Amino acid sequence: MRAVLRRAGSGLIVLWAAATAAYLALLAAPGDTVDSIIGDGADTPLIRSQIIQEWGLDRPAVVQYLDYLWRAAHGDLGRSYLLQRPVRDVIGEQLTPTLELAVAAAALGVLIALVLAVTTRRAWARRTSSTTELVLVSTPPFLIGIVLLSVFSFRFGWFPVSGDRGVAALILPAVTLALPIAGVLTQVLRDGLDRALSEPFAVTARSRGLAENAVLIRHALRHALLPAVTLTGWLFGVLLGGAVIVEQVFGRPGLGQVTLAAVNSKDMPVVLAVVVLSAFVYVLINTLADVVYLAIDPRLRRS
Amino acid sequence: MSALVEVEDLHVTFGDVQAVRGISFAVEPGECVAIVGESGSGKSVTARTLVGLAGPGAEVRAAALTLDGRDARGFAERDWRRVRGGFAGLVLQDALVSLDPLRSIGAEIGEVLREHQVDGEVVRLLADVHVPEPERRAKQYPHQLSGGLRQRALIASAIAASPPLLIADEPTTALDVTVQARILGLLGELKEAGRTLLLISHDLAVVAKLADRVLVMKDGQIVESGTAGMLRAGARHPYTKQLVAAAELHPRAATKRPSTGVVAEVRGFRKDYGRHTVARDVDLTVHRGEIVGLVGESGSGKTTVAHALFGLVEPTAGEITFEDGPWSGVPERRRRPRRRKLQLISQDPLSSFDPRWTVRRIVGEATGTPLPFLERVGLTADVLDRYPRQLSGGQRQRVAIARAIAPRPSLIVCDEPVSALDVSVQAQVLGLLAGIRAEDGTALLFISHDLAVIRHLADRVLVMKDGAVVEEGPVERVFAAPEHEYTRALLAAAPTLEVAAP
Incomplete structure (x- = not known):
């Protein structure tokens, strides 16, 4: 119970730190906030003073910061300068397609890695798979996306070229993101399996009359999962960075597109919201990883 | 009755390495055969070959390899799987790593029952190997059990499918001497119950009590065989002689009284971690040129005392002096000039x-x-x-x-310096240490769980148990007339060749 509280407490601190860092970056960024809000609209002294009035920009920086924190804590992430709509709505409607993409890619990547690591135990299969993994890991995702697009969409016409309608439109983007993930995870899992199979307990398991596959799945795989779980933080980074690119390549709506547009037009409330959301998901995923650790390894549980 | 295992001219090679070079032996039902040899002698490979687990890349050739009346040379993987667990159970060294650390011991034992489709209860099996509270223990993981209980659980899993043959490869090597005695007792019980045993060990004394016959292996060959008593009375091969010498408690030839003066002194040492006390009221004096033995089982606090001597652990209470000056409670910069006078030899260099x-x-x-x-x-x-x-x-x-x-130190702390060495090398290293004391007048604090080694080398011995020194005195006196009950138990548990004498 105390561990859970400590966990939640440190999560909150991470969130606060992310929000504050992003806020400071906003303050330090060149250019006037009023200019960003006006954008291409009419620019008169009257409008400027109205904007300052409306957004409370004449208050001291500390008060603005505290006000921002207070509202963020209540789920109010402010209004987009560019779209003149609440940030929560903007993010809310773009979250689903990105979430679909991320979850599909992560699940697919993990699945491919598990299947490959377990099935390619023979020397020749291992060499082939290992080489492929290295190629996938070292290829930038946008290139994988473009290749997949030109082969399966333009050449064969099996999948739509862009958009987010239906499962068919999800497949190519998800595969694009999943392949590099699968590449790294397979290598980590295979290494873990090798280690576990050379441990004395694997000899004991074999000496019980277990088939090699049973030793692999029932004993070695859990040991191999431990280092793989450590990579979940990295996995999240790949998904976040990859989503921006993949959404661009496949013309999918989503947070990646929103973030890109917001950064380009200095729409800071949206950028801030994306940063805080990322930090939140990161904390969530790492907490989840810790729980998975406990589930896998009884030695980490406190008696 | 035909032999349970019959091996003739067995060769096992790994690439260019010939691990086993033409050995022949047989194991009769109900018999206990021991293979003794140092690391690299091919004893473990031989044992594993009998269950088809010689290892990756192993090439096995034999004129005959008969298991339970069947020719195992042409065995396919399926046949071997029936042999493993069904005909022969295998017990390896340290159960902490030989049992899957991520699975409960109940799951590990249950796995054997399911694999061989035999009726049996995990709890019953644990009770059979004298694990107390078997219901509770079955749900626990290897790291939650003591070394002895873990080893019992490992044995329970090996005999779960009632194999006629039990192969135990260094089954007590990782254990303290009193625990070792109890595990050997359990193996003796299994033998009484009619099970056939094949024991593998580097230590002749460990197997002497149990084994009907001992095969001595060196460089992949059997160099001598016979009962332990026969080997003791008339070993012909020089290696067997070394084994016998290492197994018998060898009293020292000459005791040279060390010169006077104190090198290091520990007074009223106590160390607490939270509410847990790992050492209390420890008094220890090392004179110049003296060899002091520190004996105790794991968890007795002997390592904590050594760490305190090195200044790695600050005493909760008490004080340590070294080379005529305070050693504990002073800043490191005051210790550093004297650091060279204090050296360490560890178990695993x-x-x-x-x-x-x-x-x-x-x-x-x-x-x-x-x-x-x-x-x-x-x-x-x-x-x-x-x-x-x-x-x-x-x-x-x-x-x-x-x-x-x-x-040129005045004190060397030796932490189990020969425990990881083969017996033939052990004697040489001990001789070397004795020589250094004699020539340089260097004092040694010799930490070991091996009573024979202490008796061979030390002038004075301290026995530790549960963080306290329970007995202290000259080696001859402590070994000949131990005063504390625990010292007597330690001495009784130490395996010797004498018990095997006919």
Whole structure:
């Protein structure tokens, strides 16, 4: 119970730190906030003073910061300068397609890695798979996306070229993101399996009359999962960075597109919201990883 | 009755390495056969070949390899799987790593029952090997059990499918001496119940009590065989003689009274971690040129005392002096000038050397001229440019000794310095240490769980249990007339060849 509280407490601190860092970056960024809000609209002294009035920009920086924190804590992430709509709505409607993409890619990547690591135990299969993994890991995702697009969409016409309608439109983007993930995870899992199979307990398991596959799945795989779980933080980074690119390549709506547009037009409330959301998901995923650790390894549980 | 296992002219090779070179032996039902030899002698490979687990890349040839009346030479994987667990159970060394650490021991034992489709209860099996509270223990994981209980659980899993043969490869090597005695008792019980045993060990004394016959292996061949008593009375092969010598408690030839003066003194030492006390009221004095033995089982606090002597652990109470000055409770900069006077020889030098350093650099760190010190410990100039992993276990320990004596210390703490060595090398290293004391007048604090080694080397011995010194005195007196009950138990539990004498 105390561990859970400590966990939640440190999560909150991470969130606060992310929000504050992003806020400071906003303050330090060149250019006037009023200019960003006006954008291409009419620019008169009257409008400027109205904007300052409306957004409370004449208050001291500390008060603005505290006000921002207070509202963020209540789920109010402010209004987009560019779209003149609440940030929560903007993010809310773009979250689903990105979430679909991320979850599909992560699940697919993990699945491919598990299947490959377990099935390619023979020397020749291992060499082939290992080489492929290295190629996938070292290829930038946008290139994988473009290749997949030109082969399966333009050449064969099996999948739509862009958009987010239906499962068919999800497949190519998800595969694009999943392949590099699968590449790294397979290598980590295979290494873990090798280690576990050379441990004395694997000899004991074999000496019980277990088939090699049973030793692999029932004993070695859990040991191999431990280092793989450590990579979940990295996995999240790949998904976040990859989503921006993949959404661009496949013309999918989503947070990646929103973030890109917001950064380009200095729409800071949206950028801030994306940063805080990322930090939140990161904390969530790492907490989840810790729980998975406990589930896998009884030695980490406190008696 | 035909033999349970019959092996004739067995060869096992790994590439160019001939691990087993033409051995023949048979194991009759109900018999206990022991294979004794040092690491690399091929004893473990032989045992594993009997269950088809010689290892990846192993090539097995034999004129005959008969298991339970069936020719195993043409066995397919399916046949071997029936042999494993069904005909022969295998017990390996340390159950902490030989049982899957991520699975409960109940799951591990249940796995055997399911695999061989035999009726049986995990709880019953645990009770059979005398695990108390079997219902509770079955749900626990290896790391939650003591070494002895873990080893019992491992044995329970090996005999779960009632195999007629039980192969135990160094089953007690990782255990304390009193626990070892109990596990050997359990194996004896299993033998009484009609099970056939094949024991593998590096220590003749461990198997002497149980084994009907002992096969002595060296360099892949059986060099001698017979009962333990026969081997003791008239060993012909020089290696067997070494084994016998190592197994018997050898009293020291001459006791030279050390010179006077105190090198290090520990007074009323106590160490607490939270509410847990790991050492209390420890008094320990080491005189110049004296060899003091510190005996105790794991968890007795002997390592904590050693760490305190090194200044790695600050005492909760009590004080330590070294080289005529305070050693505990002073800042490190006041200790540093005297650090060279205090050296360490650890159990596993491989992990205490930087693997990327050559011997020249390792010993050179302590002295500008490493060669004379290497020559003193019986090494030659050709090891200078080798890396630790390119040396044998005995050579590594010699390098560790060379490094320790190079700064001319007044005290060397030896933490189980020969426990990882083969018996033939053990005697040489012990001789070397005795020689260094005699020539340099260096005092040694010798920490060991091996009573024979202590008796061989030490002038005075301290026995520790649960963080306290329970007995202290000259070696001859303590071994001949132990006063504390625990010392008596330790001495009784230590395996000797004498019990096996007919």
